[in-house]
Amino acid sequence: MYTTVNQEGILNNYAPETPTYYAEYPSQEQQRRYAFQGAIATLLVSFLVLTTLAASSIG
Template identity: 40%
Template sequence: MRYTKDEDGRINNFAVEPKMYSAEPPNSQEQRNYIILGVVAAALVGGLIAIAAVVS
């Protein structure tokens, strides 16, 4: 475990840092899935707003 001591002798522990990696851009299949999920989410929100407007 990595730690340092200050001038008063107190120990300061540091968390273990995870390895860094570069994110990859989404491929065409993932982009299509994001578009479909966005349309479904927009339809759901629009439907809920419509229902709230009709009920009130």
């Protein structure tokens, strides 16, 4: 941890800097998994919206 002291004696603590790195492009398997998760999420949200519309039209 990096600490400095100003003229009034107040301490300033700084967190250590982590090394930066570039993300790697996802593999074909990861891309398929992301597409599958997106499809499941779309179905879930659509189901929730249709359920809400059906429930509000009943009342």
